[in-house]
Amino acid sequence: xxxxxxxxxxxxxxxxxxxxxxxxxxxxxxxxxxxxxxxxxxxxxxxxxxxxxxxxxxxxxxxxxxxxxxxxxxxxxxxxxxxxxxxxxxxxxxxxxxxxxxxxxxxxxxxxxxxxxxxxxxxxxxxxxxxxxxxxxxxxxxxxxxxxxxxxxxxxxxxxxxxxxxxxxxxxxxxxxxxxxxxxxxxxxxxxxxxxxxxxxxxxxxxxxxxxxxxxxxxxxxxxxxxxxxxxxxxxxxxxxxxxxxxxxxxxxxxxxxxxxxxxxxxxxxxxxxxxxxxxxxxxxxxxxxxxxxxxxxxxxxxxxxxxxxxxxxxxxxxxxxxxxxxxxxxxxxxxxxxxxxxxxxxxxxxxxxxxxxxxxxxxxxxxxxxxxxxxxxxxxxxxxxxxxxxxxxxxxxxxxxxxxxxxxxxxxxxxxxxxxxxxxxxxxxxxxxxxxxxxxxxxxxxxxxxxxxxxxxxxxxxxxxxxxxxxxxxxxxxxxxxxxxxxxxxxxxxxxxxxxxx
Amino acid sequence: xxxxxxxxxxxxxxxxxxxxxxxxxxxxxxxxxxxxxxxxxxxxxxxxxxxxxxxxxxxxxxxxxxxxxxxxxxxxxxxxxxxxxxxxxxxxxxxxxxxxxxxxxxxxxxxxxxxxxxxxxxxxxxxxxxxxxxxxxxxxxxxxxxxxxxxx
Amino acid sequence: xxxxxxxxxxxxxxxxxxxxxxxxxxxxxxxxxxxxxxxxxxxxxxxxxxxxxxxxxxxxxxxxxxxxxxxxxxxxxxxxxxxxxxxxxxxxxxxxxxxxxxxxxxxxxxxxxxxxxxxxxxxxxxxxxxxxxxxxxxxxxxxxxxxxxxxxxxxxxxxxxxxxxxxxxxxxxxxxxxxxxxxxxxxxxxxxxxxxxxxxxxxxxxxxxxxxxxxxxxxxxxxxxxxxxxxxxxxxxxxxxxxxxxxxxxxxxxxxxxxxxxxxxxxxxxxxxxxxxxxxxxxxxxxxxxxxxxxxxxxxxxxxxxxxxxxxxxxxxxxxxxxxxxxxxxxxxx
Numbered sequence: 001x002x003x004x005x006x007x008x009x010x011x012x013x014x015x016x017x018x019x020x021x022x023x024x025x026x027x028x029x030x031x032x033x034x035x036x037x038x039x040x041x042x043x044x045x046x047x048x049x050x051x052x053x054x055x056x057x058x059x060x061x062x063x064x065x066x067x068x069x070x071x072x073x074x075x076x077x078x079x080x081x082x083x084x085x086x087x088x089x090x091x092x093x094x095x096x097x098x099x100x101x102x103x104x105x106x107x108x109x110x111x112x113x114x115x116x117x118x119x120x121x122x123x124x125x126x127x128x129x130x131x132x133x134x135x136x137x138x139x140x141x142x143x144x145x146x147x148x149x150x151x152x153x154x155x156x157x158x159x160x161x162x163x164x165x166x167x168x169x170x171x172x173x174x175x176x177x178x179x180x181x182x183x184x185x186x187x188x189x190x191x192x193x194x195x196x197x198x199x200x201x202x203x204x205x206x207x208x209x210x211x212x213x214x215x216x217x218x219x220x221x222x223x224x225x226x227x228x229x230x231x232x233x234x235x236x237x238x239x240x241x242x243x244x245x246x247x248x249x250x251x252x253x254x255x256x257x258x259x260x261x262x263x264x265x266x267x268x269x270x271x272x273x274x275x276x277x278x279x280x281x282x283x284x285x286x287x288x289x290x291x292x293x294x295x296x297x298x299x300x301x302x303x304x305x306x307x308x309x310x311x312x313x314x315x316x317x318x319x320x321x322x323x324x325x326x327x328x329x330x331x332x333x334x335x336x337x338x339x340x341x342x343x344x345x346x347x348x349x350x351x352x353x354x355x356x357x358x359x360x361x362x363x364x365x366x367x368x369x370x371x372x373x374x375x376x377x378x379x380x381x382x383x384x385x386x387x388x389x390x391x392x393x394x395x396x397x398x399x400x401x402x403x404x405x406x407x408x409x410x411x412x413x414x415x416x417x418x419x420x421x422x423x424x425x426x427x428x429x430x431x432x433x434x435x436x437x438x439x440x441x442x443x444x445x446x447x448x449x450x451x452x453x454x455x456x457x458x459x460x461x462x463x464x465x466x467x468x469x470x471x472x473x474x475x476x477x478x479x480x481x482x483x484x485x486x487x488x489x490x491x492x493x494x495x496x497x498x499x500x501x502x503x
Numbered sequence: 504x505x506x507x508x509x510x511x512x513x514x515x516x517x518x519x520x521x522x523x524x525x526x527x528x529x530x531x532x533x534x535x536x537x538x539x540x541x542x543x544x545x546x547x548x549x550x551x552x553x554x555x556x557x558x559x560x561x562x563x564x565x566x567x568x569x570x571x572x573x574x575x576x577x578x579x580x581x582x583x584x585x586x587x588x589x590x591x592x593x594x595x596x597x598x599x600x601x602x603x604x605x606x607x608x609x610x611x612x613x614x615x616x617x618x619x620x621x622x623x624x625x626x627x628x629x630x631x632x633x634x635x636x637x638x639x640x641x642x643x644x645x646x647x648x649x650x651x652x653x654x655x
Numbered sequence: 656x657x658x659x660x661x662x663x664x665x666x667x668x669x670x671x672x673x674x675x676x677x678x679x680x681x682x683x684x685x686x687x688x689x690x691x692x693x694x695x696x697x698x699x700x701x702x703x704x705x706x707x708x709x710x711x712x713x714x715x716x717x718x719x720x721x722x723x724x725x726x727x728x729x730x731x732x733x734x735x736x737x738x739x740x741x742x743x744x745x746x747x748x749x750x751x752x753x754x755x756x757x758x759x760x761x762x763x764x765x766x767x768x769x770x771x772x773x774x775x776x777x778x779x780x781x782x783x784x785x786x787x788x789x790x791x792x793x794x795x796x797x798x799x800x801x802x803x804x805x806x807x808x809x810x811x812x813x814x815x816x817x818x819x820x821x822x823x824x825x826x827x828x829x830x831x832x833x834x835x836x837x838x839x840x841x842x843x844x845x846x847x848x849x850x851x852x853x854x855x856x857x858x859x860x861x862x863x864x865x866x867x868x869x870x871x872x873x874x875x876x877x878x879x880x881x882x883x884x885x886x887x888x889x890x891x892x893x894x895x896x897x898x899x900x901x902x903x904x905x906x907x908x909x910x911x912x913x914x915x916x917x918x919x920x921x922x923x924x925x926x927x928x929x930x931x932x933x934x935x936x937x938x939x940x941x942x943x944x945x946x947x948x949x950x951x952x953x954x955x956x957x958x959x960x961x962x963x964x965x966x967x968x969x970x971x972x973x974x975x976x977x978x979x980x981x982x983x984x985x986x987x988x989x
């Protein structure tokens with residue numbers, strides 16, 4: 001890192017302070033949060049739909065706005081996940097697990113505050129790697145081939161054990177059930193239709209967002225309508241304080257750091273993305289936490305880990321997008337489209353010829369995080385009161401949002417039908433102790449794993465050794481083993497520690 | 504051994520059998536992977552069944568946990584609401600999203616006996632929220648309805 | 656309400672639209688005086704069969720965002736993605752032919768779907784308006800690959816039948832067809848590995864997972880120029896060389912497939928749309944595409960506009976239909 005580059009970085013911070021840039025940041029974050037907390041409107045869709053607005057702006061201003069929408073939307077997804085068990089985007093699916101439990105305890109404010117603070121740190125820390133390690137980390141994206149994706153997906157699936165509370169076999173069954181469902185759609189290698197029954201909308205498989213809205217939100221509606229309506233307006237110990245105490249900050253801090261690293265790396269890998277990162281972050285936090293038993297019952301650590309991880313993806317996925325022209329996830333793919341329309345080609349030129357613009361954008365990305373924290377904390381105090389609404393009001397509202405959200409994915413009624421079906425299934429699953437999060441996870445990871453595995457085998461003419469051919473493969477295999485056996489390992493370690501203490 | 508677990512296992516076996524049958528129609532190359540995941544589900548279900556069988560050998564009884572699981576279940580409310588959902592779909596298909604949600608939300612809030620003041624508030628907030636984010640700002644078209652759409 | 660979008664947009668854009676709007680308005684008035692001519696009086700729906708943010712969508716938005724002065728109404732894009740275009744195009748072809756629903760089609764994808772048994776539409780279900788973009792197919796390898804020319808690649812592939820691997824953007828997708836065209840005309844065997852999309856397909860080539868790949872000029876433009884170029888173009892699926900790729904021979908020159916192959920994105924209306932409506936959009940789009948601002952925007956984005964009027968586009972669609980029926984189906988026979 002030479003003085004010249006540092007100078008350019010500093011200049012970026014000078015350039016970013018213009019009225020237009022600041023205005024776009026505030027606007028972008030606000031739009032992002034709203035888009036994010038609406039189920040069905042994903043971050044990618046928000047950015048894509050607002051992309052034309054930026055055509056007439058200066059490149060850096062346009063990018064800053066899109067970046068702000070991106071960050072805002074990823075955070076915004078957690079708001080509805082926490083308040084009404086309706087993750088606004090798949091990236092907040094893991095947040096719903098503990099966030100909603102906190103809401104039920106009257107601690108919605110705390111949960112939202114945790115999510116906002118963790119998102120802020122995740123996003124801010126991800127800027128560090130964006131600034132200083134971009135070229136080096138970008139090489140990771142180039143090293144990830146088909147076999148590596150197979151192992152990554154498998155590693156992701158080992159989390160199922162982590163999100164399962166109760167019977168392990170039933171959790172794994174839910175995962176396998178999801179895997180079978182993930183094979184619906186066009187066969188990626190042979191091009192034949194699988195289990196589509198003439199429904200063209202299933203061509204690209206079951207839409208994950210749609211299934212998620214069904215399994216998380218619609219099922220929640222069913223759960224609410226089966227029992228006597230609860231008036232929650234009078235929860236006695238309702239707390240709307242969104243600020244975390246020093247002790248709580250210290251409690252979530254290690255999880256935020258771990259989630260940052262996880263989110264950043266996942267963000268860099270093309271095709272993975274925030275929805276996987278949040279689960280990985282959540283699971284890792286659970287494994288390392290001193291209060292494991294709180295997880296699944298309303299742990300701020302779980303909320304923080306999941307939210308820090310998905311916001312750390314933002315900076316991470318910008319790295320390969322800008323340096324190599326390989327978008328890390330669907331949002332940055334759209335962002336790259338915006339870049340190209342501005343006449344900027346992703347690649348080394350962005351850091352030489354257009355360094356001014358690039359570093360102004362980076363600086364804007366950093367400042368955006370602060371706006372997100374401010375707007376987020378301010379808004380959360382208000383949003384928290386939604387949790388006091390009577391179930392009778394929540395039922396029609398959440399249902400209508402589920403319908404709009406699933407319709408908006410592809411502008412079609414078929415998705416609404418699929419959502420409803422998954423909703424009913426999700427309701428029964430939750431009643432019978434099966435795991436809906438495992439199904440969502442399998443739907444996300446199944447196709448990645450299948451493509452990785454089958455493509456590897458095609459490349460090697462069915463020689464299985466290709467799956468063990470690179471160092472990254474071995475690292476991922478080690479992670480899979482570690483992740484599957486860590487509960488056992490931890491138990492042994494703890495026992496030994498105890499005996500040592502006793503002795 | 505719980506009765507609901509038995510139901511789950513039966514469902515999973517049926518699910519496997521159905522997908523297994525469908526997979527048979529695919530060309531050779533496309534069969535392996537589906538067979539693999541179906542096999543996985545089959546295996547796990549069998550493991551579960553084995554666990555249950557062992558439990559049964561120990562206790563010699565099947566616990567009927569259906570009443571326990573659905574404790575506090577209000578059939579009338581549940582099915583009325585379920586019907587309202589379907590009614591909403593039909594309304595939305597023919598008369599468009601906004602009208603359908605208006606009627607639907609009104610019905611629900613009336614059914615739950617929510618005070619009038621709140622009803623108006625909820626309606627305004629919900630319709631404004633969807634209209635501004637979807638219709639106005641993002642320009643995502645919401646269903647206009649088969650009948651009303653003609654006139655718009 | 657949709658007009659508000661423009662207001663919510665940047666001031667600059669709004670000002671520009673207003674300014675050109677005044678200029679264009681005068682001309683339209685004169686045209687209206689001539690009688691008979693049709694003009695939209697409300698927003699026009701434009702169906703895009705791919706999701707928001709995709710290549711087709713971005714290109715379309717670039718064009719339609721600037722078309723207001725010439726069309727007089729806002730063109731509202733409606734994304735109807737799914738089934739590789741089939742869902743959106745089915746809706747487009749079934750829409751009311753009143754001039755308020757038009758859409759973009761991609762060739763040859765549209766014709767590929769149209770010739771399939773039980774296809775919900777065919778080449779007669781649409782009326783051509785005009786062509787927007789054309790992209791020619793190319794053969795690419797990694798910059799540091801041992802093959803310096805297409806001849807060398809073909810010779811190597813012939814020596815080791817079935818050993819060279821090519822990434823494609825999907826089973827029987829456009830770039831797979833290109834690879835098949837090359838392989839059949841140059842008489843070699845290779846292994847096609849589908850990656851489900853052009854971006855992933857090229858990434859696999861850059862990573863070295865596969866040996867060569869067929870893609871479109873615009874997709875690889877940024878990867879073959881400059882001192883950090885990663886890929887090398889070996890051949891062009893065209894009848895004559897591209898001025899931007901002067902050193903690249905066409906496949907015909909080398910004795911392989913000697914016709915143009917590539918993709919085109921065009922505006923069409925549903926069957927039954929009256930002549931005067933087609934005429935209106937044809938002229939409006941021509942004017943839009945000739946607008947210096949639009950031209951510059953396309954250039955900046957690296958998209959080569961290629962205006963073809965309704966008749967020329969009709970001929971192209973017919974030709975592609977023929978090509979899909981007679982050539983493509985045979986390519987995949989084993």
